[in-house]
Amino acid sequence: xxxxxxxxxxxxxxxxxxxxxxxxxxxxxxxxxxxxxxxxxxxxxxxxxxxxxxxxxxxxxxxxxxxxxxxxxxxxxxxxxxxxxxxxxxxxxxxxxxxxxxxxxxxxxxxxxxxxxxxxxxxxxxxxxxxxxxxxxxxxxxxxxxxxxxxxxxxxxxxxxxxxxxxxxxxxxxxxxxxxxxxxxxxxxxxxxxxxxxxxxxxxxxxxxxxxxxxxxxxxxxxxxxxxxxxxxxxxxxxxxxxxxxxxxxxxxxxxxxxxxxxxxxxxxxxxxxxxxxxxxxxxxxxxxxx
Numbered sequence: 001x002x003x004x005x006x007x008x009x010x011x012x013x014x015x016x017x018x019x020x021x022x023x024x025x026x027x028x029x030x031x032x033x034x035x036x037x038x039x040x041x042x043x044x045x046x047x048x049x050x051x052x053x054x055x056x057x058x059x060x061x062x063x064x065x066x067x068x069x070x071x072x073x074x075x076x077x078x079x080x081x082x083x084x085x086x087x088x089x090x091x092x093x094x095x096x097x098x099x100x101x102x103x104x105x106x107x108x109x110x111x112x113x114x115x116x117x118x119x120x121x122x123x124x125x126x127x128x129x130x131x132x133x134x135x136x137x138x139x140x141x142x143x144x145x146x147x148x149x150x151x152x153x154x155x156x157x158x159x160x161x162x163x164x165x166x167x168x169x170x171x172x173x174x175x176x177x178x179x180x181x182x183x184x185x186x187x188x189x190x191x192x193x194x195x196x197x198x199x200x201x202x203x204x205x206x207x208x209x210x211x212x213x214x215x216x217x218x219x220x221x222x223x224x225x226x227x228x229x230x231x232x233x234x235x236x237x238x239x240x241x242x243x244x245x246x247x248x249x250x251x252x253x254x255x256x257x258x259x260x261x262x263x264x265x266x267x268x269x270x271x272x273x274x275x276x277x278x279x280x281x282x283x284x285x286x287x288x289x290x291x
Contacts, residue, residue: 008046008049008050009042009045009046009049011042012042012043012045012046012049013046013075014032015028015032015034015038015039015042015043015046016042016043016046016054016068016071016072016075017072017075017076017079018031018032018039019039019043019055019062020054020055020064020068020069020071020072021072021076023061023062023063023064024061024062025039025040025043025062043055050067050071052065052067053065053067053068054067054068054071055068095126096126096127096128097125097126097127097278097280097281098125098126098127098128098142098143098278098280098281098284099127099128099129099130099140099141099142099143099281100127100128100129100130100141100142100143100144100145100284101129101130101131101132101141101143101144101145102129102130102131102132102144102145103131103132103133103145103147103225104131104133104224104225104226105224105225105226105229105245106145106147106245106269107129107131108226109226109245109246109248109249110244110245110269111129111145112129113248114288114291115127115129117291118284118287118288121287122283122284122287125280125283125284127284133223133224141274142273142274142276142277142278142281143271143272143273143274143277143281143284143285144271144272144274145160145269145270145271145272146269146270146272147200147267147268147269147270148267148268148270149266149267149268150270155272155273156272156273156275157270157271157272157273158270158271158273158285158286158288158289159268159269159270159271159289160268160269160270160271160288160289161242161244161245161268161269162264162265162267162268162269163242163243163244163245163264163265163268164242164243164262164263164264164265165201165206165240165241165242165243165262165263165264165265166240166241166242166243166246166257166258166262167182167185167206167238167239167240167257167258167259167261167262168229168232168238168239168240168241168246168249168250168255168256168257168258169232169235169237169238169239169255169256169258170232170233170235170254170255170256171253171256172235173232173235173236173237173238173258174256174258176235177189179238179258179259180259181259181260181261182207182210182212182259182261183212184259185207185215185217185238185258185259186207186212186213186215186216186217187215187216187217188217188237188238189217189218189219189220189236189237189238190203190215190217190218190219190220190237190238190239191219191220191221191222191228191231191232191236191237191238191239192219192220192221192222193221193222193223193224193225193228193239193240194221194222194223200225200240201240201265201266201267202240203215203240205266206240206263209263210261210263218237220236220237229241229246229249229255232255233254233255238258239255241255242265242269243262244269245269271285271288271289273285
């Protein structure tokens with residue numbers, strides 16, 4: 001694979017820079033904690049790679065050639081830039097006060113705007129997101145958002161929202177398929193969402209809650225709620241959505257409620273607190289729950 005930068009050996013360049021700055025292979029060896037022979041070997045290899053002499057070897061020392069001086073200036077500028085960056089990073093280490101884990105859909109549609117609003121009130125608290133649609137992954141985190149029914153298993157929970165599940169699609173889709181009621185959706189193309197991360201309520205449960213039978217129209221199955229919503233926006237089918245989660249999409253008119261029928265969500269969106277959650281993490285958790 002072609003390298004993104006046309007560079008010689010970094011080790012050889014560092015040895016050359018030290019020798020050229022010190023005007024001594026011996027002093028460069030002391031600085032880099034290697035032998036003078038090793039410095040000489042690296043510089044010879046560099047000269048062979050570049051196809052030019054970098055030093056004029058004299059009995060009492062070395063002198064830079066014109067090309068050697070040109071390379072030294074370039075290296076020093078580059079090393080100074082890198083050094084300045086490293087100093088800034090060391091002086092301003094990144095600290096994260098709160099780490100929260102959520103699915104792609106929850107993060108994009110609900111959590112990210114919430115974090116922005118929280119920062120305006122608490123600018124001194126940094127919040128980091130871990131986005132994961134795979135159960136058991138996501139690494140270390142203080143909080144996590146789940147679509148679930150809380151269990152009495154010792155975990156600490158905060159309710160976020162428990163809303164209604166709507167049948168959504170585009171206005172064009174509704175007109176093309178003559179959809180006026182939930183019964184009309186029985187034979188319409190439906191987008192089914194299945195995720196290992198969340199046991200999303202599906203169309204079968206939705207129709208059953210309304211006293212209807214299993215749908216018989218075309219089906220498209222996806223495993224990511226954001227993809228399901230995008231497919232619905234492309235007029236492919238109807239998708240189920242939670243009004244508290246998808247408020248912006250409805251307000252923007254990207255999706256519409258296809259029929260007046262809806263059902264209460266059997267599960268809710270809850271915030272789980274890890275036992276190690278800090279005071280700042282708990283402050284953020286309480287703020288989310290209150291909002």
